[in-house]
Amino acid sequence: MTTPIDFKAQLIAEFQLNETRLNGESRSPLHQRRRLALTRFEQLGFPTIKNEEWKYSNVKNLISQPFSLTPPASVTAEDLSSLQIPNLTGNILYFINGQFQPQLSTIVSPESDVVILPFAEAAKRFPEVVETHFGAYADDEKDAFTALNTAFAQHGVFISVPKGKVVEEPVVLRFIADARTENVAVQPRNLILLGERAEIKVAESFRTLGEFTSFTNIVTEASLGENSHLEYYKVQDETEKAFHIGTTQIHHSQSSQSYGTTVTINGGFVRNNLNLVMGGENVEAHLYGLYLPNGRQHIDNHTLVDHAQPNSYSNELYKGILFDQSTGVFNGKIFVREDAQKTNAYQSCKNVLASGDATMNTKPQLEIYADDVKCSHGTTTGQxxxxxxxxxxxxxxxxxxxxxxxxxxxxxxxxxxxxxxxxxxxxxxxxxxxxxxx
Amino acid sequence: MLKIENLQASIGEKQILKGINLEVKPGEVHAIMGPNGSGKSTLASVLAGRQDYEITGGSVEFDGKDLLEMAPEERAAEGIFLAFQYPVEIPGVSTTNFLKTALNEIRKYQGQEPLDAVSFLKRMKEKMKLVNIDQSLLSRSLNEGFSGGEKKRNEVFQMAMLEPKLGILDETDSGLDIDALRIVAEGVNTLRDGQRSFIVVTHYQRLLDYIVPDFVHVLYKGRIVKSGTKELALELEEKGYDWIKAEVDELV
Structure with missing residues (x-):
């Protein structure tokens, strides 16, 4: 008989072990922030289905498996041949088990247009910038997985577009979980900063190698300067044994625009949180999603649009086709704060059940505290x-x-x-x- | 070409067709008329292979083959075309792409090579003129936001593209003004080449002024109760259906 896995204890021990290796760095503000996040994670613990936000997504199976928390990253270009996206050009960065792979990656845009760096390197080169923005947007007070990611934040990418720069070439982040020899857990952390009027397209692509179980817990924070424009895409095509929990937090300044599109082709257990805060007026945000689970796949999309300021627009369309015994979840929350007059917020979720055994749970949540607003939502699930x-x-x-x-x-x-x-x-x-x- | 014998069909518990007999020879145009609820559209749907109906008896032969054994796509490939009473709107699929797929699937079934892009476009241009349909309409999503007239013209256009042996028009005249009706009818008449046959299902005689039938059949309570030539349609126009209903109901 094997002893039950205490994943939480394992993670905390790992954090403490890492800390002993940091020497003087442990006093850095960045590390203090990590430590705060760990404390929060310790208090929160992993969510159960009693938590309303996790009602339909049970992480029990995830946290009862043994994972290597420091998996090696030895992958050759040949290993990746089956995972290529044909004709893809631009800035293409590979992360194997979370770790950046310069030898596999291509950066074509000049640094004067966009700074693209591994997260740890950015923390060394631009400590103040990273300290200001890291953990400033994604909520680690209530979300255990975000807290966990923040505590372990080390790998991932830092993307910064200076004021007025329009980056023509997209940035494509390819996160490959290498589960060929063992169960692996990886926690990438990305930070995207757009100066005033800056424009960029960033795509995150997730794939798995091998037959073991992988667990990706990713957090991407994006801060959009005034009049900036972010195209953000998340594309998932992982194995049935892949667990994926991700939060993308976009903070909008005045007159900024974002288009966020999440497409899940395959995955075992997927939870995507896409959270937007309208931190200024005249913001425009579009959220799109598509999910096609089959077999026993489970795909959960949670969105949160927080209209904290007046005169902004958000539009949301999520679509799903569910096969076999798969399950889907869509939970779309829209807050319209008391000050957020003249808000336009729309939400729609359309699903096709391609099998009588598939299940879709939809939950629109509109909380409106202002009186001069236009909001609508609609969900359909049919054959x-x-x-x-x-x-x-x-x-x-x-x-x-x-x-x-x-x-x-x-x-x-x-x-x-x-x-x-x-x-x-x-x-x-x-x-x-x-x-x-x- | 088409031989229907004692065809019976029901939907749920309700029997709609109670023994239809009809033979259509190459080049002939048969009009099926009748009051509402007589089973006209059911007959058209059953011939095209709609799944909602259960065939409870009888047989249908098409060019010597058992039609009722075939899937709808096989019937289409064998040369049956149904112009829908209510053409379906399909967002995200353009008429052009859809027709290219359909045409090449039919060619594959018939053992022919797919039509190359140039020949396909040439055929499109040629057939577009038939029903006065515009290219811009065909690049849009299939029937999405089309007016009633545009939808019906698109049906006839599709029929012209797919060149069936037997065209079935299910109340193609419903919802059309006189100009649209004329365009649609002229399109159909151009396709009358002495070999191609038609079954024209209609409630009103009006369409038959333009598409002149060889035979007219009156369907009532799931049976063909009267057959004649085009003069029968004129008589119905003048006197309505009540006298036929009375005649039939008296016999029962």
């Missing part, structure tokens, strides 16, 4: 449109192909929002392949 299917069949298109055509068309509303052509094409073919095989 495949049989009449549309018959229409296509009656024109000679075989049923399977007609089904795939309709599903791809359903997904296209979201996929077309990804303005990196190579990733869009990669997704279209991945979706076509997936719906065609099922």
């Amino acid at each position: 495949m449109d049989e009449e549309a299917l018959f229409y296509l069949q009656s024109r000679g298109i075989p049923k399977d192909k007609a089904r795939a055509l309709l599903m791809l068309a359903f997904a296209e509303d979201v996929v077309e929002k990804i303005k990196i052509p190579a990733i869009q094409e990669y997704l279209e073919s991945a979706i076509t392949r997936k719906v065609g095989e099922i």
Whole structure:
């Protein structure tokens, strides 16, 4: 009989072990921030399904598995050949088990347009900037996974676009979990800073190698200066044994814009939090999501749009097709604070249950404290449109192909929002392949 | 070409078709008329292979093959085309792409090579003229936001593209003004080549002024109760359906 795993205790011990290796660095403000986060994590512990935010997503299976917390990162370009995105160009950064791999990565944009650095290096080169923004946006007081990530923050990327710079080439972050020889746990931490009028496209892509279990706990914080524009994409295609918990926290200054698109093709247990705060007026934010779970996959998207200031606009569209015995969750929270008059906030979630055994849980939550606002929400969950299917069949298109055509068309509303052509094409073919095989 | 014998079909517990007999030979145009709820649209749907209906008896042969054994896409590939009464809106699929897929699937079934892009476009241009349909409409999502007239024109356009042996028009005239009706009917008439056959399902005689049928059948309570030539349609227009209903109900 094996002793039960105490993942929490293991993590705390690991933190303390790391601390002894830090020498003088342990007194740095950055480390003090980490230590605060660890304390919070100790107090919070892992959430159970009694926690309203985790009602449909049980992390019990995740925390009862043994993981290597410091997995090696020895992957060759050849190992990655099956994970390539064809025709992808731009700044492409590889992270194997969280660690940046300069020999596999390409940075093409000049540093005068955008500073792209591994997180630890940025903390050394720009300590004040990192100290100011690190942990300033993502909530580690209530969210145990964010606290955990903050405590262990070491790997990941720092992206900073100076005032007025428009970065033409996208930044694509490829996070590969290498689970070929053991269960691995990785905690990347990203910080994206946009100066006034700066513009950039950042994509995070997640893949897994190997058959062991992987656990990714990622936090991305983005701070958008006035009139800046962020395109942020999260693309997940991991194995059935991959656990993924991620929080992306976007803080908007006045007149900034963000387009956040999350596409989950595959994953075992996925929880994505996309949180936005309108910290200024005239902000425009778009949130799109697509999820296609099959088998026993579980995909949970939580969004939070906090209209803290007046005159801002948010628009949200999440779509899902659920196969087999898969489950999906959509929880969309919109806050309109008392001062946030003239807010326009829209939310829509549309789901197709492609199997009688699939389950979708949707929960729109609108909390409105201002009186002069326009807000709407709607969720639909239904079967495949049989009449549309018959229409296509009656024109000679075989049923399977007609089904795939309709599903791809359903997904296209979201996929077309990804303005990196190579990733869009990669997704279209991945979706076509997936719906065609099922 | 098409031989329907004692066809019976029901939806749930309700029997809709109670023994239809009809033979359509190459080049013929048959009009199916009848009061609301008589089973006209059911007949059209059953021939195209809609799943909602259960076939409880009888047989349908198409070019010597058992039609009722075939999936809807096989029927289409064998040469049956149903112009829908309510064409379906399909967001995200353009008419052009959809038709290219459909045409090439049918060609594959028939053992032909797919049509290359140039020949496909050439055929499109040629057939667009038939129903006066605009290119911009065809690049949009299939039927999405189309007016009633545009949807029906698109049905006839699709029929022209796919060149079936038998075209079934299910109340194609419903919701059309006289100009749209004329365009749609002219499109259909161009497709009458002496070989291609049509079944025209309609409630009103009006469409038959433009698409002149060889035979007119009256469907009532799931049976063909009267057959004749185009003059029968005129008689129905003049006298309505009540006299036929009375005749039939008297016999029962």
